[in-house]
Structures are given as structure tokens and as C-alpha cells.
Amino acid sequence: MHCSYFVAERCRSCALIEQPYGAQLAAKQAQAENALGDRSDVQWISPVASPEREFRNKAKMVVGGTAGSPTLGILDAEARGVDLRDCGLYTPGIHACFPLVAEFITVADLTPYDIPRRTGELKNVLVTESPDGELMLRLVLRSQEPVARIRKHLPALLRALPQLRVVSVNLLPGHTAIVEGEREIVLTEQETLRMRVNGIDMYLRPQSFFQTNTDVAAALYRQAADWVSEQAPATIWDLYCGVGGFALHCGGAAREVVGIETSREAVASAELSARQAGLSQVRFETGDATAFALGASEAPELVIVNPPRRGLSDDLCRWLESSSVQRVVYSSCHAGSLARDLAAMPSLAPRRARLFDMFPQTSHFEVLTLLERV
Structure with a gap:
């Protein structure tokens, strides 16, 4: 992709812009596989590519x-x-x-x-x-x-x-x-601002977070929903839920879903979406993900986590490792923190993984991983 700003050295933010997009995607896939380590039993699904330009919302x-x-x-x-x-x-x-x-x-x-x-x-x-x-x-x-x-x-x-x-x-x-x-x-x-994704209306308030690549975010939510549907859990937690993207996509089939997010603005948006979608079994609470898990009287069958770049807290990793949770769907925007968290939860082994290229022209990417208790 040609960029006159990059050529003139006015902006160098897109460090990979001079590389063919196919080479960028292959390098990210290799980095993601390396982060998960030598795991021959992980099924890698083909990566989700992005348009090279005009993708940032x-x-x-x-x-x-x-x-x-x-x-x-x-x-x-x-x-x-x-x-x-x-x-x-x-x-x-x-x-x-x-x-x-x-x-x-x-x-x-x-x-x-x-x-x-x-x-x-x-x-x-x-x-x-x-x-x-x-x-x-x-x-x-x-x-x-x-x-x-x-x-x-x-x-x-x-x-x-x-x-x-x-x-x-x-x-x-x-x-x-x-x-x-x-x-x-x-x-x-x-x-x-209404963000219509996969037929679901999500609502973005001024201080709420939303993925910057709408098309790839839609694919990310669809993949998570497919994995959750295959497992058919009765109870789900969506930790670091933001405006509720994962919870709303996985809240069908009368599943009980609880979304946890520190931002009151995001929770208010998620609650509005659930009401409009008629998902009475999906609820949201404002709070810290780690504190919520440690204070719960019982664990769900499946947990979805979508933490910031620093990854999960040490306490949450320990709780997940020792809990009765059978499966975790982990959405990570940083391969290093994902690798660290996986090492802290050896009883939850990755079984499937897929790369989602949210950020073409840069080294950043998202990885969705399905973990199962061994």
C-alpha cells in the first residue's frame, strides 16, 4: 500500500506498510503460533484478513x-x-x-x-x-x-x-x-452511536471502547459465538465485556450470561442492547473482573475474557486455573501477555486458535483461543 506521508517521513506509524499484505499476515500468523508454543494439538483456523485501507472506524x-x-x-x-x-x-x-x-x-x-x-x-x-x-x-x-x-x-x-x-x-x-x-x-x-454488527445493535457512548476494525470485529464475534454454540454451556461469564459484543453474540439459546466491565458508560450501552434484542437472560454489571470472579459463590461452565494488552491479572489466572470452569474463550490483543497467561493456567490447554488482523500495516493483531480443561 502506497502512502505519501510514509514516503515523505511525515508519519511512520504504519511500520509494515511497504511489505506486501500477504507477507504481513504470514509473519503475524507465525508470531501467534510461536506465542502459543510447541502445541501440536492446537487446531489453527485460517486467519481473518482485513482490507488493506479504509478499515479504521x-x-x-x-x-x-x-x-x-x-x-x-x-x-x-x-x-x-x-x-x-x-x-x-x-x-x-x-x-x-x-x-x-x-x-x-x-x-x-x-x-x-x-x-x-x-x-x-x-x-x-x-x-x-x-x-x-x-x-x-x-x-x-x-x-x-x-x-x-x-x-x-x-x-x-x-x-x-x-x-x-x-x-x-x-x-x-x-x-x-x-x-x-x-x-x-x-x-x-x-x-x-449505534454500531450494528452481525444484525445486533450495540451502542457506543463517548467514553466506551469499540474495536477499530468493524469488519474484522464482526468476524471475531461470529467465531466466538460458533465455538460457544458447539459447547452449549448453560452459564457464561464475559469478563472485560466492554459494550457487550461477546455476551450479546453468545446470549442465545436461553443461556445465562453475565458481562462484567469497569466502565459504567459501557455497561449502560450493553444493557440497552440486551433490552432491545430481547435477551432477558443476559445481564451486565459494573465492576472489576478479578474481584467479581474471586467473590462469586460458584463458577460458570464457560468464561470469555477480552483483557487489555497487559492481559489477565495474576489473581484471575490463579482463580481460573483452580476453578471448575471447563472452557475459556480468550481474545488477546498481545501475544506476549497471552503466552504468559497460558503458562499460568496449565490445566486449561488451547485447542483451537485463529488470528484476526485488526491492524494491517502494523505488527499488532488479535488472537482468539479456545481453552479446554485437561
Whole structure:
């Protein structure tokens, strides 16, 4: 895949972009197999490939330049804005909204945050597109000072961009490298973006996590649901459930499913999805996955885990190892933490595995593994 930004060394984020996609996929498959170790009894299913371009449903753009001439992209070594609006990874809908968002920054006089001087207001612009082409726009600000101007000019933006459904302001007052803060102010009547995946409506609130590659995420959920259906467990836990993707896909056949997630926003979204789908046997709770497992009076037949890159906690690994859980479906975005967790749970052996290439042009990938008690 050709990228003028990469060739000009303006952005080097896609480290593998000059490699043929087939070679990228083969190298990731080899890395995934190596992470699971010498296990001849593991059935590897052919990897799920992604489109090479226009697959990212979310853009995280650092704002630079000036209010009159803003850049949307990244910052260079001197903290100057590098505009990446033509990046080939984003969906066409996200590409189309960038000029209107930049114009809105100018009209609302949103001064980009200047890192060296620690002045200005607008730090980041976050845009998400749903499978139906609807958009969520989040403006990350240093303070509430520009909110009145944003409210004033927002109706014009909504008219110019009719697919825009949710607009919010996120407050990040500190001088820090993180993308967003804890406080969110929703400015539109609609507060959630509907993410229709495999015929299931999931709802994304401004601070909720969703996979950045919708097509590959849909394949990931289908694979997990197929494995769960084969095993036909009566009880399931979905730990680190997010907005409920795995739980909602695996909640049929009158199974009792409990999803656990630390984010109240995500849990509220998951509960809405379950109600609309008529899945009364699927429920969600806000809480820590490890604390929930250690405090439960009895274990389910099957556990789904989808932890962050650091993997499972040591306590949760020990609990799973010593529990009566018969099967675990483990979705991992980091092969190293997956290998460490498997070593800590020797009684739960991997039987099937499949690679899902969520992130073409980079070394990152997702692996779904079915573990069975031996």
C-alpha cells in the first residue's frame, strides 16, 4: 500500500506498510503460533484478513496549527502539527467529515493547544463512524471556556454534516500525553452511536471502547459465538465485556450470561442492547473482573475474557486455573501477555486458535483461543 506521508517521513506509524499484505499476515500468523508454543494439538483456523485501507472506524487526531488554519493528525518532534487528513486507513465517511470539522474549529475559534507554551484549548479531535455511516465527534479541550461557542455554532455543523449523531466535549485539563480525560459533556440530544454488527445493535457512548476494525470485529464475534454454540454451556461469564459484543453474540439459546466491565458508560450501552434484542437472560454489571470472579459463590461452565494488552491479572489466572470452569474463550490483543497467561493456567490447554488482523500495516493483531480443561 502506497502512502505519501510514509514516503515523505511525515508519519511512520504504519511500520509494515511497504511489505506486501500477504507477507504481513504470514509473519503475524507465525508470531501467534510461536506465542502459543510447541502445541501440536492446537487446531489453527485460517486467519481473518482485513482490507488493506479504509478499515479504521475511529480517528484520533491531534490538533495543531492555528484556529484559522488547523491541522488534524499528529505532532512532529518540535510539537508542530502534521496534517494527516488524507491518511488511507480511515473510512470514507471519516475522510469526508474532516474538512467540515476543520472549518468548525475556525468558525468556533477553537485555539489548538500549544504544548511547549501550554496555551490554547483544543487538544484532540476524535471521530467514530458506525457501520450505517453515522458519526460521533468528540472535542478534547483543556477547559470549558470554549463550550459556549461550540454550542452556538453546533447547529450549523449538524446541518452541514447530517450523518453526525453525537457530539461531545471531553475535558483534559492537565498537561499530559493521554488522549482524553474523565469528564464528558454531551452536546446533542442523542448520546449513543449505534454500531450494528452481525444484525445486533450495540451502542457506543463517548467514553466506551469499540474495536477499530468493524469488519474484522464482526468476524471475531461470529467465531466466538460458533465455538460457544458447539459447547452449549448453560452459564457464561464475559469478563472485560466492554459494550457487550461477546455476551450479546453468545446470549442465545436461553443461556445465562453475565458481562462484567469497569466502565459504567459501557455497561449502560450493553444493557440497552440486551433490552432491545430481547435477551432477558443476559445481564451486565459494573465492576472489576478479578474481584467479581474471586467473590462469586460458584463458577460458570464457560468464561470469555477480552483483557487489555497487559492481559489477565495474576489473581484471575490463579482463580481460573483452580476453578471448575471447563472452557475459556480468550481474545488477546498481545501475544506476549497471552503466552504468559497460558503458562499460568496449565490445566486449561488451547485447542483451537485463529488470528484476526485488526491492524494491517502494523505488527499488532488479535488472537482468539479456545481453552479446554485437561
